[in-house]
Amino acid sequence: MGADDRCPFCTEKEDCSHLFISCGRARSFWSSINLYLASVTDVENLWIVNPFSEPNQRVRTTLLICVCWNIWKCRNAKVFRSEDEINLHIASRCRDDLLLWSNRCSSPSDKAKIIAWSQFFFSG
Numbered sequence: 592m593g594a595d596d597r598c599p600f601c602t603e604k605e606d607c608s609h610l611f612i613s614c615g616r617a618r619s620f621w622s623s624i625n626l627y628l629a630s631v632t633d634v635e636n637l638w639i640v641n642p643f644s645e646p647n648q649r650v651r652t653t654l655l656i657c658v659c660w661n662i663w664k665c666r667n668a669k670v671f672r673s674e675d676e677i678n679l680h681i682a683s684r685c686r687d688d689l690l691l692w693s694n695r696c697s698s699p700s701d702k703a704k705i706i707a708w709s710q711f712f713f714s715g
Contacts, residue, residue, distance in 0.1 A: 598610070598614055598616075599666065599669045599670050600614055600615065600616040600666075600669060601614055601615055601616070607633070607634045608632065608633040608634055610662065610663070610666060611634050611637075611659050611662055611663075612628055612631050612632075612633070612634065612637075616662075616665070616666075617662055619678060620658075620662060620665070620678050620681055620682075621642075621658075623678035623679075623682065624658075624678075624682060624711070624712065626642045626643070628640070628642060634659070637655050637659075638651070638652070638655065642655075643655075643708070643711075645704075645708075647701065647704060649698075649701055650701055650704045650705060650708065653689070653692060653705055654689075654708055657685050657688050657689055657692070658685060660688065661681050661684045661685050661688065662681070664681075664684065665681050682712040682713075683712070683713075685709075685712040686709045686710070686712035686713050687709075689705050689706070689708055689709035689712070690706065690709045692705060693705040693706050693709070
């Protein structure tokens with residue numbers, strides 16, 4: 592967050608819920624991967640709503656953290672480098688991160704699911 596607590600994309604007051612859910616930039620990314628968060632009001636609700644409909648809690652948490660991490664990186668690109676990243680770039684980073692993180696899975700079934708989910712972010 593900037594010194595004035597304003598979102599670098601829309602100048603609304605920036606907090607976690609705004610950054611990851613309600614900002615037009617975040618909504619654009621979520622919709623680009625065909626997920627719509629109309630019923631999500633704050634970040635904690637992401638785990639309850641389960642937008643990926645993933646029953647495995649470890650895999651679901653990995654997916655949500657990956658998307659939030661890459662939305663955060665998109666925000667930082669805007670703040671620190673004045674770059675406006677396209678949704679395809681963010682999705683590509685999500686895919687790459689999931690593939691990287693799959694190597695840290697101790698469960699072969701979790702690893703397989705995360706690798707499979709990485710293809711969800713491949714749109715090119």
